[in-house]
Amino acid sequence: MMLALRMAVRELRGGLTGLRLLAICLFLGVAALAGVGSLGAAIDAALAGQGQAILGGDIAFDLNQRPANAIERAAMRGEGQVSQIIRMRAMIARPDGQEAILSELKAVDNAYPLYGRLTLEKGAIADRPRHDEVALGEALADRLRVRPGGQVRIGERLFRVAGVIADEPDRLGSGFAFGPTALVTLDSLEATRLIQPGSIYNVQYRIRIPAGSDPQAAIARINAASPDARWEVRDRSNGAPGARRFLERMGQFLVLVGLTALVVAGIGVGNGVTGYLEGKRSSIATLKALGASSRTIFLTYLFQILLVAAGGIAAGIIVGALLPPVITAVAGDALPIPPRLALYPAPLLTSAAYGLLTALLFAVIPLAQARRVRATTLFRGELEPVRGAGWAVITVAFLIAFAIAGLAVLTAKEPRLALWFIAAAVGLLALLTLVGGAVQRLAALLPRPRHPLARLTLANLHRPGAQTSRLVIALGLGLSLFATLAVVETNLSGQMATSIPKKAPSFFAIDIPYDGVDRFRQIVDGHAPGADIVTVPSLRGPVVAVRDQRVSDMKNIPDDAWILRGDRGLTYADTLPAGNRIVDGAWWPKDYAGPPLVSVDLRAAKALSLKVGDMLTVSVLGVEIPARIASLREIDWDSMGLNFGMIFSPSALAGAPHSYLATITLPDAKGEGGGGAAIATQERAINRDIARAFPSASLIRVKEVISTLGDLLGQLSTAVRAAASVAVAAGIAVLVGAIAAARRARTYDSVLLKLLGATRRQVLAMQAMEYAALAFIVAFIAFAVSVVGGWYVAVHVLGLEWAPDWTIVLLTLGIGAFLTIALGLIGSLPVLAARPASALRQL
Structure with missing residues (x-):
């Protein structure tokens, strides 16, 4: 072995000619895997380390359109310190009413934040907003052209701007928002009179439990004390489910990219080693003529390949380890959470193992063929046939391939995805191999051209x-x-x-008061005659029973059964809305006044195996309403209209307090002429006057x-x-x-x-x-x-x-x-x- 190692080193002194491709391919494959793994580990570490700050507590309970009752609050206080937050969309306007911007209004108590720190930018008049004060997101302050000490109107109340938000610790855990944040105190929110019957808002409770306590045990005790709460529960391990889903999807894609790079690099390694060893046939034959054994030949070139592979792998590991800080510096804003920069050995070692196994897999057969080169090659040259590797070597290659597949499956967050990818890669290689053989056979059978x-x-x-x-x-x-x-x-x-x-609405309007629909239409018609205005009643409530089974008793809720998760948007209608098509059952008569009926989205019905005639029970403001399914609908969700998964007959919900939703499609937006300036003028006027007339309503462009x-x-x-x-x-x-x-x-x-x-x-x-x-x-x-x-x-x-x-x-x-x-x-x-x-x- 020492002789073979010395011979390998001496030959490499002449340069890497022929083995550069081996080094380059291994470098690219290992760098891709090491970079993907290091970035994923850095983001996972950030999510785990900042889970409490992202969530705003150790445990979160979210309720729609109602605060927790006394029993529920007592159960939460029994587990630790509690902070209450109310979130809703609201228009923030300049005092003169000339401009109003949609924002994510967030009302907090004095305990907020339980983790992390709320900070305002330099120049703030206070460290946090007090009564009748507001802290604005930077984009909101810029668009309203206000600075600390200025005033804005929220609902029916004027607020002094305390400062511009620099760091909102639980922003990532709040999920998708249609506008920048406006932060006020809970007692200030009541003065705005934005919360009315039918208003859409969310009440959140964050709990800080004692160190060493188990969040899941605390959740179980709170749920046991409040079995009918029907709230959404999260703990610090899943503080930002939206961001985690995005990262998981990207992680799966990155794993596929890394494995693809590895497979492609493996083919490159095979090509590089084969080409290199074919160029060494005369040298190998000379060594054989001088008495070198096949084992010495095999070890000599194996050491060469391993030394070059080690260099490529080492360079790939270094680049992979440096990838997270480089991405953070160059494109950190594109990431939902800043990675926790550190050295993560696990993905680096895994990538090195991949690289080494790949090099061996694609080198072992050419090496076996090289060791069987005969001394007669010196005299026959290219006419000397290449001898096969032998079944023993092929078996070793299969074992190495199996080891690579096992490593991919065992280290993947999605083992099934990795397994399917490996199967697909093997299938593609087999297909291409068959195609290559077929092309050769077909070329041999074709008639010889004259040219x-x-x-x-x-x-x-x-x-x-x-x-x-x-x-x-x-x-x-x-x-x-x-x-x-x-x-x-x-x-x-x-x-x-x-x-x-192509004909999307210009605005969505939410929280229009029940008695203000006519006034709403007058304002829009006054600024944009001929605009299409669609208004629908809007309520919210959870599905509490399917057929005769309570949702709270269901152990396994199908992934596609979204109508069972939390409060859902509800409405009633006497005619079938545009963009909806009945696929089973029938719509109720226009003057129907019988027992409650409901029409359900087809996809949601399939997820729960619902059919026409089954019963669904919803809870609206604490009142349970059982309704029989009259029809199943196919909904064009891409129409950007006011679509609902569940639509009830008017007699079922008309008596419940509610607000209205609306869409506004301006004439120019429908392609009837005009210009961009005219549209912008109409939009500003409608936005301004709706905000003045209905402080509780919100317009979404x-x-x-x-x-x-x-x-x-x-x-x-x-x-x-x-x-x-x-x-x-x-x-x-x-x-x-x-x-x-x-x-x-x-x-x-x-x-x-x-x-x-x-x-x-x-x-x-x-x-x-x-x-x-x-x-x-x-x-x-x-x-x-x-x-x-x-x-x-x-x-x-x-x-x-x-x-x-x-x-x-x-x-x-x-x-x-x-x-x-x-x-x-x-x-x-x-x-x-x-x-x-x-x-x-x-x-």
């Missing part, structure tokens, strides 16, 4: 020693990767096009919602591009490696053709035709793979709608195919430059 170049091109695809299978695998992986990423990327951009209709969603999708798109760039780099490296691995054989062919009178242009044209034919064949497979793989990643991993841009996908395939031909021709330039005499001496 010499075409005849030579066809012969190159099936002659002995042809690189067809190797090129098909490399090209197939590269093109499939490029096309799949194009499908995912275009789904992100296409999400907005499919989710936002649809374009602001679209902008917010666009920002979220933009963050996701940025993360996808950044992560995919590593895999793309690995794919390009594999293409280059496959071409480089075939250089020796092509040099031999080129020299012979030149000796027979072929020109450089003819040799180049022949190779261009060969690469073009392979790229054309592989492009069809890559397209099919991208459709299936892109659909799964976009729909099931990232949770997007299926809306790829096929033009861009096909263009990506075309560019990838052109890149393949270009790289092939560039790689052929050294072959064309080879001088026959020199090349023949080397061969």
